[in-house]
Amino acid sequence: MGPREECRRCQEIIRRLHGQEEGARIYCSECGRLYRKGAREVLDGDGTTVSEGPQEMISQCSKCGWIGKDDEAVHVKGAYPPFRCPSCNSRVYNRQDKADRTVKSASRPRRTRSQADAVRDLILERLDAGERKEVLDEHWHPMKRYFGERFDAHFDRFMRDYLVIELGYLPMKVNILDEFKGLVENERERSVKEIVSAIHQCSEIYCQLAFVSVEDRDLEAAIEGINKLEAEVAYPFLMMALNDHYAGLIARSDMLKVFRIIESYVLRRYVCGLPTNTLNRTFAMLLGSIRPESYVESVMVAIASLGASRRMPGNEEFRRGFETRETCYTGTVGLILDRLENHGRREMIDISNYAVEHIMPERELLSQEWRKELGKNWRHVHEMYYHTIGNLTLVTYGPELGSSGFRGKQEMKGGFRNSPLRLNSGLAGLDRWDEKAIKNRASELSKLACEIWPCPSPGA
Numbered sequence: 212m213g214p215r216e217e218c219r220r221c222q223e224i225i226r227r228l229h230g231q232e233e234g235a236r237i238y239c240s241e242c243g244r245l246y247r248k249g250a251r252e253v254l255d256g257d258g259t260t261v262s263e264g265p266q267e268m269i270s271q272c273s274k275c276g277w278i279g280k281d282d283e284a285v286h287v288k289g290a291y292p293p294f295r296c297p298s299c300n301s302r303v304y305n306r307q308d309k310a311d312r313t314v315k316s317a318s319r320p321r322r323t324r325s326q327a328d329a330v331r332d333l334i335l336e337r338l339d340a341g342e343r344k345e346v347l348d349e350h351w352h353p354m355k356r357y358f359g360e361r362f363d364a365h366f367d368r369f370m371r372d373y374l375v376i377e378l379g380y381l382p383m384k385v386n387i388l389d390e391f392k393g394l395v396e397n398e399r400e401r402s403v404k405e406i407v408s409a410i411h412q413c414s415e416i417y418c419q420l421a422f423v424s425v426e427d428r429d430l431e432a433a434i435e436g437i438n439k440l441e442a443e444v445a446y447p448f449l450m451m452a453l454n455d456h457y458a459g460l461i462a463r464s465d466m467l468k469v470f471r472i473i474e475s476y477v478l479r480r481y482v483c484g485l486p487t488n489t490l491n492r493t494f495a496m497l498l499g500s501i502r503p504e505s506y507v508e509s510v511m512v513a514i515a516s517l518g519a520s521r522r523m524p525g526n527e528e529f530r531r532g533f534e535t536r537e538t539c540y541t542g543t544v545g546l547i548l549d550r551l552e553n554h555g556r557r558e559m560i561d562i563s564n565y566a567v568e569h570i571m572p573e574r575e576l577l578s579q580e581w582r583k584e585l586g587k588n589w590r591h592v593h594e595m596y597y598h599t600i601g602n603l604t605l606v607t608y609g610p611e612l613g614s615s616g617f618r619g620k621q622e623m624k625g626g627f628r629n630s631p632l633r634l635n636s637g638l639a640g641l642d643r644w645d646e647k648a649i650k651n652r653a654s655e656l657s658k659l660a661c662e663i664w665p666c667p668s669p670g671a
Contacts, residue, residue: 327366329388337395337403346404350411357418368443369417373410375447381495416450416457427463433470436550439542442477444491448498449473452506461506468507475664476514476523481543483524483532493521511667526661533660534653537598548605550663551656552634560632565605570644571597576614584617585645592646601653604634617644 331351335343355362367387374382374390382390395403419425421443423434437445449470456466480487500513514523524532538544549562572581574593582589596602607625621627627638637655641648 325363325366326370326387327362330370330391333388333392333395334403334407342404346407350407354411354414357415361422365417365421369414369421370410372417372447372450373413375491375495376413376451376498377409379495379499381492413450413454416453417446419453420446420449429467430470433467433474436474436546437470437477439546440474440477440481441542442473442490444487445473445477445494448494451498451501455501455503455506460503465507469510472507472510472514472667475666478543478546478664479524479529479666482536483528484536485522485524486520489521493517515667523666525666529664529666530654530657530661533600533657534650535599538600538603544603547600547660548603548634551659552605552632554659554663562605565607565632568604568606569597570602570604570617570620570638571649572614573597578614578616580616584643588646592649596646596649599649599653600656601649601651604638605632606630606635617641 334346334351338346358365367384370387370391371382371384374387374394377394378390395406398406401409420434420437423431423438425431425434437443437449452461452466452469455461456463461469477490480490497510497513500509502509517523538547544567545562548567552562553559571577571585571593574597577585577589577593585592604627607630615623619626621639621641627635630636630639637652
């Protein structure tokens with residue numbers, strides 16, 4: 212084999228690696244070589260040894276400009292630096308030491324090496340020089356553009372979700388690189404390039420979910436529902452459903468049904484106060500239950516057959532939790548009120564133009580009129596129902612009117628009697644707002660909630 216041909220950047224990389232610590236690696240974007248620093252040598256991507264021989268030590272006087280070897284300078288014992296210029300007796304510094312310090316300072320990482328860097332390097336190590344540039348240009352760089360400035364913040368999470376799809380179980384965060392390495396090494400049917408292509412494809416779908424970057428309005432609403440529930444643990448399952456839809460394995464209507472089933476499952480558990488720490492493993496397990504020939508049915512069957520700790524609450528349990536659970540100012544309350552208002556509408560109402568309103572105001576604003584309205588046990592009523600769904604609605608008027616009495620909220624401009632919202636239609640005809648009224652409204656809304664977030668009925 213003849214001497215290897217190096218590009219300009221290769222030569223610079225070799226110089227930089229001589230000043231790096233053992234194990235350092237630098238990739239040449241021009242010719243595709245990957246250089247690695249060993250204990251006594253530097254190896255390029257083709258396995259060629261780059262010798263790290265002895266370096267000639269040169270000194271320079273910054274005052275008169277004299278340059279010479281160290282043994283030509285005047286050595287002064289006990290001084291620092293220990294050399295003097297033979298021409299003007301000024302201090303001289305070793306240029307090689309200074310260069311080494313500059314290189315080490317410039318090459319010192321500004322941040323901890325990320326999982327993305329490790330995954331990329333692991334991929335490049337298994338490709339030849341020609342394939343590296345192709346993989347970077349066709350897959351890695353376009354994938355980074357999907358994420359944009361959010362690449363570092365999201366890539367580790369994405370890789371974990373991708374591995375859930377590939378492996379069928381949830382890997383520990385600290386083991387992501389080892390799990391990916393095992394996937395690559397144990398793969399028998401696909402090449403490394405094909406695996407990278409699959410990662411590229413999954414990353415686009417992940418970004419559609421994480422950043423709601425879709426043009427389909429119905430799909431956009433479905434994704435927003437998942438994100439408002441903070442149900443990112445369902446991403447691997449939903450990524451697979453979207454991928455199957457794009458591949459033609461599942462119709463658009465069925466794909467949207469799957470999203471609604473997952474939203475119902477997560478929200479019912481949230482409303483009933485069931486723990487969420489098992490959901491990531493639950494969705495990883497559900498991946499193996501999908502049957503392409505009966506996609507929606509298989510999802511329903513899988514969720515309906517979950518054990519007690521992972522169960523989907525039935526209607527009775529759900530209605531009880533829906534009526535009594537305190538729903539504070541989170542993305543979830545916005546989702547709930549949005550779905551309650553827009554269920555069955557042809558023209559959707561944009562609730563971003565409205566504010567969440569407590570019909571019965573906070574305790575500090577309870578006037579004598581409100582206390583009389585609530586009755587003798589007003590303290591108990593306020594404590595029990597202030598944050599519950601029966602006492603929540605959407606309004607357009609300002610917060611300064613939030614302490615108005617119930618009849619004032621009915622009559623004022625933009626009040627309940629003049630509101631275009633279905634949520635407020637039942638409030639317009641009431642004579643008073645007390646415990647009975649709150650409970651009746653909560654019961655009506657919980658009945659509607661069972662229609663919006665149904666329990667799966669396989670075979671129905």
